[in-house]
Amino acid sequence: MASVTLQDITKRYEDVTAVDDMNLEIRDGEFITFVGPSGCGKSTTMETIAGLTLPTEGTISIGERDVTDLPPKDRGISMVFQNIALFPHMDVYENISFGLRLRKYDQEEIDRRVEQAADVVQLEGMMDRMPKEMSGGQRQRVAIARAIVREPDVFLMDEPLANLDAELRVHMRTQLQRLHRELDTTIIYVTHDQAQAMTMSDRIVVINGGVLQQVAPPLECYNEPANRFVAGFIGSPAMNFLEGEVVEGGFESEYTDIDFDPDTHGVTLGQDITVGIRPEDVFLEEDSHKAASPTKAFDAVVDVLEPMGKEMNAYLLFDRDVEASAEGRGEGQLLINLAPDTTIQEGDDIRIVMDRENVHLFDQASGEAITHSLE
C-alpha cells in the first residue's frame, strides 16, 4: 500500500502534449479513476506512473520513493491491461506466477500465493488451461490474479473492462469493488466510461486534452462540476447547456430567460455565460411542485420521446423553428427526464420549469463554474 504523487508531470511527443503539467496526490488505499474522452492523456498518465513511458518533465513518487527514473519492475506496481495481455504461450499457472518466478520466490511460496490469488478471483481448477481456451471474463480474471499475486503497493488498471460484453462488465465492476475492499490497496483505474468512474471510485480525476479538470468524489463532480467540460462529461444523459448573457435581473438567451440577482451570484452585467441544467432538474409546469424552487415556466415543443422503462427521455425544442442538430444536442434543444407515465405526445406544446437549486452557471470564455445553484 502506498500513496502516489504526481508532480508537474508533462509528457510531450514530437509536437503533441499528451499530458500537461499534471499535479495529483493519490492517497493510500484509495480507489481513484482517471476518466476522460479518448486521447485525453489518461492512459499516458497511467503509463508514466507504471514507468512504461518516461515523463518529459516532473517527478512521480510512490510511497515516499521517487520512482521517476525506475523501470516498471522496480516500482512496486502491477497492472491490468485493456487487451488483457495474458502471455499466450503460458498456461494460467505460469501466467499468474510469472512475476513471482522472475523474482525467484521459493516454489512453496509461489504455489501458496497463486492459489490464494486464484481463490480471490474464483479460478480454482483452471490452472493448466491456456489463455486461448478461456472466455473473455475468465481471461480478465487471470489478468487480475496475475496483478494481485505479487501484492503490489499500487494497482493500475487500464480500461480492464472495455473488451468485455455489457453484462459481464457490470458484474466485473462489482467484483472489482469487492476486490478493493478485500485488498485495501491503492487502485488507479483508467476508463472513458463515466458510469464506471461514478460507480467504483472514491475520487475521480477528470482529464481533458492532457489537462486535469477536476479531482473530487463522484457525487461532487456530478453536483458541483468545476467547469463546463466536467459538467458535460459526467452524467448520462449529459447536462443541457444554454448560452446567453447576464442582463439586469437575470440571464437571457435567444430562447429563454431565468431571473436571478446577478450581484449575489458572482456574475457581472453583460458577461457571456452558459447555463447548465441536468435533464432530471427540468419539470413540466404541472409537476413544478417537484422542483425545490421552480423558475418561471417557458414554452417548448416535444420533438422526440424515448421511453426507457423506469423513466422517459424527452427531447424538446424551444420553438418550432429550431432545427434539431444532427451532431448531439444543439442550441435551442433540451433533454429532460420525465416520469414514465407522463402523457405527452411528440409534437405537443408544453410548458416547463427548471429547478433553481440545480442550475449551474459557467463563464463562457473560460468554461469555469460560477455557481451551482441560483438560490
Next chain:
Amino acid sequence: MSEKDQADLAAMERTEEPDLDRGMFEAWAAKMISNPDRAYRATFYVATIFFLVTTLFPFYWLLMVALTPRNRLSSVGVFTPGGFNPGAFVEIFTRLPFHRYIFNSFLIAVVATVIVLFVASLAGYVFGRLRFRAKNALLLGVLVTSFFPPAAFFVPLNRLFNQNIDILRPLMQDGSLYNTPYAIFIPLSALYLPLSIFILMTFYSQIPEGLEDAARVEGTTRLGALFRIIVPLSAPGVATAGVLTFITVYNEYFFSSLMTDGRPQSWAPMLEGILRFQGEFEVLFNLMAAASIVAVLPVAILVIVAQEKIVSGLTAGAVKE
C-alpha cells in the same frame, strides 16, 4: 447463392456445344474453360511433379552413383547403379576423417546461427518495435550490406585474418585467425545477418505492445521481455531465420575454403572434405556422392524437426495475429 455463382453453374452445365465440330485438343481446352477447377488441378499436378522431379532426381542419382563400385563408374545408368557397393558409405570415413569435416561445418553453422539469431533478435526488436530517428536510413544501411557479393569482402578480410594480432596470441596459435573457425563464422554471421534481421523484425513487430508492457510490469527488463515473451511467441520466425542461416552457413564454400588450408584439423568445412576425394589422377565420384548424401543428413534432420514451425513461418509470418 449469389448471381455470380449461378452464372458459373450455368456455364458448367453447358459443357458442350454440339453444333461445333472440334478437334480433341480444342474440346479439352473448351472443357477447361467451362470448368476452371480442372485446369487448376491439372496445373497443380504438373507443377508439383516438375518440382519434385527436379529436386529429388539429383538425390536419387547421387545415391545411384554412390552405390556404383569404383571401377564401374563409367557405366552408371540414369535410373540404375552400375553395380552394388554400399561400402562407399564406410570408405568415406576411413579414407579421410570425413566426420571431422562434417563436425567442422556443423559446429561453424551452429555457432553462426546462434550469433545471428542473438544479434538479429536485438536488431529486429529495435527495428520492429521502437521508433527513433534515422531508423529507415539504418535499415537501408543493413540492407545495402547484404547487396555486396561476399567476394567483395574477401580480400580485406583475408588480409586481416592472416595478420598476426598480438592480443590474440594467448588465445590462438601465432595470433592469427587463419585456419580457425573464427575466420569462418565471423564473416559468415555478418553476411547472413541482414536477412535474419528482416525476418525477425517483421515477426517482432507483430507482437502486441501490451504483452511487452505486461512483462515489464511483471518484472522483466526490455531485454527480458524480448527473450521471455517476444521470441517464444515469434517461434516460427525464429525457426525460419535460424534454419535459413544454418543451411546457408553449413553449405557455404567460398569463405570456408579460402580461410583454411583445407585440412580437417584446420577447421576446413564439409565441402572441402567432399572435394578431397578428387585425387591427382582419379576422381572418386562414388565417394564424393556418398559423402554428399551423408553431408545432407544433418540439414535434413534439422529441417524435418523444425518443419512445422518453418512452414507457418514462411507462409503466415506477415499476418500473424
